Amino acid sequence: MKSFMDGDFLLENEYSKILYHEYARDMPIIDYHNHLSPEMLAHDTKFENLTQAWLYGDHYKWRAMRTLGVSEEFITGNAKDLEKFEKWAYTVPYTMRNPLYHWTHLELQRYFNISETLSSDNAIQIYNRANDHLKGEGFGSRGLITQMNVEFLCTTEDPTDTLKHHQTLAQSNFKTKVSTAFRPDKAIFVEAEGFVDYLEELSEVSGVAINSFATLCDALEKRIAYFHTHGCRIADHGLPHMYFTFFKEHDLNTVLNKRFDNKTISNNEMDSFKCAILMFLSRKYHEYGWVQQFHLGALRNNNNRMLAQLGPDTGWDSIGDWQQAEALSKFLNELDTHDQLCKTIIYNINPRDNEMMASMIGNFNDGSIRGKVQFGSGWWFLDQKDGMEKQMNALSNIGLLSCFIGMLTDSRSFLSFPRHEYFRRILCNLIGRDIANGELPKDTKWLGKMVQDISYNNAKEYFNI
Numbered sequence: 001m002k003s004f005m006d007g008d009f010l011l012e013n014e015y016s017k018i019l020y021h022e023y024a025r026d027m028p029i030i031d032y033h034n035h036l037s038p039e040m041l042a043h044d045t046k047f048e049n050l051t052q053a054w055l056y057g058d059h060y061k062w063r064a065m066r067t068l069g070v071s072e073e074f075i076t077g078n079a080k081d082l083e084k085f086e087k088w089a090y091t092v093p094y095t096m097r098n099p100l101y102h103w104t105h106l107e108l109q110r111y112f113n114i115s116e117t118l119s120s121d122n123a124i125q126i127y128n129r130a131n132d133h134l135k136g137e138g139f140g141s142r143g144l145i146t147q148m149n150v151e152f153l154c155t156t157e158d159p160t161d162t163l164k165h166h167q168t169l170a171q172s173n174f175k176t177k178v179s180t181a182f183r184p185d186k187a188i189f190v191e192a193e194g195f196v197d198y199l200e201e202l203s204e205v206s207g208v209a210i211n212s213f214a215t216l217c218d219a220l221e222k223r224i225a226y227f228h229t230h231g232c233r234i235a236d237h238g239l240p241h242m243y244f245t246f247f248k249e250h251d252l253n254t255v256l257n258k259r260f261d262n263k264t265i266s267n268n269e270m271d272s273f274k275c276a277i278l279m280f281l282s283r284k285y286h287e288y289g290w291v292q293q294f295h296l297g298a299l300r301n302n303n304n305r306m307l308a309q310l311g312p313d314t315g316w317d318s319i320g321d322w323q324q325a326e327a328l329s330k331f332l333n334e335l336d337t338h339d340q341l342c343k344t345i346i347y348n349i350n351p352r353d354n355e356m357m358a359s360m361i362g363n364f365n366d367g368s369i370r371g372k373v374q375f376g377s378g379w380w381f382l383d384q385k386d387g388m389e390k391q392m393n394a395l396s397n398i399g400l401l402s403c404f405i406g407m408l409t410d411s412r413s414f415l416s417f418p419r420h421e422y423f424r425r426i427l428c429n430l431i432g433r434d435i436a437n438g439e440l441p442k443d444t445k446w447l448g449k450m451v452q453d454i455s456y457n458n459a460k461e462y463f464n465i
């Protein structure tokens with residue numbers, strides 16, 4: 001019987017172990033999508049305690065604590081950091097079978113060499129032991145990244161961002177290359193309450209007076225050029241679904257003028273605007289040689305009361321069930337038809353769409369670039385063992401797992417990088433299981449190279465790092 005989370009954690013047989021320990025484990029990390037703070041990296045911010053490093057910003061943990069009945073005071077409220085940690089320690093045993101249980105103990109092991117399981121019983125001891133580490137060398141924001149052998153990481157910024165922290169990092173001696181992803185969502189959601197105010201910000205930072213669809217595009221292009229100058233080569237979008245509707249520029253200006261006049265717009269006007277702005281952006285990404293990502297299907301901000309209290313990305317989102325395939329196909333086809341489709345990564349949040357996504361990418365992998373269009377790793381509610389296995393099985397069954405660019409943390413926590421280890425163990429076990437069952441040859445050399453490609457080489461080549 002295996003011990004809990006021992007050295008062969010998630011590795012069921014000898015082949016899984018060989019693939020992980022001898023091939024995947026020591027590959028550097030390329031984390032091409034996350035929400036880490038570039039400011040904290042630029043300043044190499046140290047953490048006063050484990051609560052700040054582990055619980056601040058992590059809405060995965062917040063949802064678990066709320067489900068257990070922990071008061072918001074001890075989550076995002078005014079309780080002391082130690083009190084918040086004690087509530088998290090109380091919660092952890094109740095997260096068994098949720099990925100948080102594995103991530104929590106993997107992180108305690110990898111950063112703090114703590115192998116005990118966390119609970120209320122040992123909360124204070126573990127808190128103090130971890131804090132002693134955090135006070136030491138190599139445990140600032142940069143050190144935590146360096147410890148995990150991270151070669152490249154990509155944060156996510158709005159087009160109005162100055163990128164001053166990325167510029168600081170580029171001029172520093174920090175070994176990890178820190179880039180940014182251009183995330184223009186606020187310019188896309190034309191119906192959003194703050195849309196017009198946002199256009200004023202965009203106008204200010206771009207130097208373009210935005211009074212029409214064309215000038216909005218000019219402003220965005222100026223920011224794409226600015227981001228490009230500062231090393232950005234990736235864009236990202238969080239959408240309920242893709243948009244594809246017929247539009248005329250005149251109508252788009254009508255939509256904008258209605259928003260400037262605080263008038264409501266129809267659903268069709270909304271969709272036409274979003275299709276048009278996304279089409280413009282994608283064409284520009286292609287022109288600049290960028291990679292574009294589309295995170296599709298999240299049903300965001302479901303709890304108005306808590307949104308008003310805490311804002312977005314605080315744990316009140318869930319899996320949506322929009323139809324995805326037709327609009328996505330037509331959008332990508334329109335770009336492909338005019339040779340304007342850049343490298344693209346599509347992510348689904350509803351597991352129902354796994355096979356659809358795995359088949360969709362084959363429509364536009366035209367042989368021009370190896371793995372040009374990618375089915376992204378299990379995202380958000382799917383970035384756990386079951387979700388990752390299902391995503392990789394769908395990709396294996398319908399596409400080519402060997403061309404997959406693998407894992408990303410999508411995290412706001414500097415302690416999340418063992419999630420790459422978690423992914424690599426799951427990947428190696430999937431393949432090791434097939435070898436043990438006689439479904440794959442005992443060619444650990446070939447399959448070892450495959451797991452190294454999925455863990456690192458494919459992403460390095462895909463993003464030209």
Ligand SMILES: O=C(O)[C@@H](O)[C@H](O)[C@H](O)C(=O)CO
Nearest residue numbers: 035238295313379380410411
């Ligand atoms: O990029 C997104 O929109 C989501 O990943 C979002 O940031 C979410 O809060 C998240 O971090 C899920 O892992």
